[in-house]
Amino acid sequence: MKIRYAALALCLSAVPAWADMYKWVDSQGKSHYSDQPPPPTTKRVETIKQSRPPADAVPAEGGPPANGPPNGGKPDNAPKSDAKEKNAADEEMEFRRRKLQQVEQEAKAQKDAQAAEERKRNCQRSTDQFSAFQRGGRMTKYGPNGEQLYLNDAEIAQELASAKKAMDSWCK
Numbered sequence: 794m795k796i797r798y799a800a801l802a803l804c805l806s807a808v809p810a811w812a813d814m815y816k817w818v819d820s821q822g823k824s825h826y827s828d829q830p831p832p833p834t835t836k837r838v839e840t841i842k843q844s845r846p847p848a849d850a851v852p853a854e855g856g857p858p859a860n861g862p863p864n865g866g867k868p869d870n871a872p873k874s875d876a877k878e879k880n881a882a883d884e885e886m887e888f889r890r891r892k893l894q895q896v897e898q899e900a901k902a903q904k905d906a907q908a909a910e911e912r913k914r915n916c917q918r919s920t921d922q923f924s925a926f927q928r929g930g931r932m933t934k935y936g937p938n939g940e941q942l943y944l945n946d947a948e949i950a951q952e953l954a955s956a957k958k959a960m961d962s963w964c965k
Contacts, residue, residue, distance in 0.1 A: 796900050814841040912963060919959040926953040 816839045817831035818824055825831070831838050926932065932944040932952070944952065 796896065799896075815839070816841050916960070916964040919956060919963050923953070923956040923960045926956050 813830075814826070814828055815831055816824065816826050817835040818837045819835055826841070926949060929949075932949050933941050934944060934952075936942045
């Protein structure tokens with residue numbers, strides 16, 4: 794269960810930051826860098842990094858995106874290709890997805906190994922119990938108050954059948 798929460802947190806933390814970056818000079822001539830727009834009393838403002846629209850954003854009326862260059866940011870002499878270029882954020886998301894799948898596979902393998910070990914132990918116990926009832930002799934069980942009760946022949950036969958069913962189910 795903890796793995797699922799860890800996986801969810803990992804996926805949510807992988808959202809890239811798309812904030813604008815600003816550089817401005819204040820009235821005293823001091824340079825400032827920030828992701829917040831500068832105050833209106835600044836001398837000079839320069840946008841260092843503009844945010845990009847999401848890759849799956851559909852442009853209005855089939856034209857280019859409103860805040861992007863008309864050719865999708867490629868120079869006019871660049872070869873046109875239909876394959877989408879992967880940016881660093883996409884590669885990071887892919888890496889995290891693969892890492893998450895690897896963690897899930899390891900957890901599943903560990904869970905399967907534990908289940909197989911438990912099945913083996915239960916098979917051994919049920920086989921031992923069946924063997925004990927088959928050997929015969931005086932058999933006992935504990936009563937509701939913890940006292941030791943001796944089984945009669947009918948109860949031993951019933952317990953033998955129950956042990957046989959358990960052995961058949963665990964030792965497949």
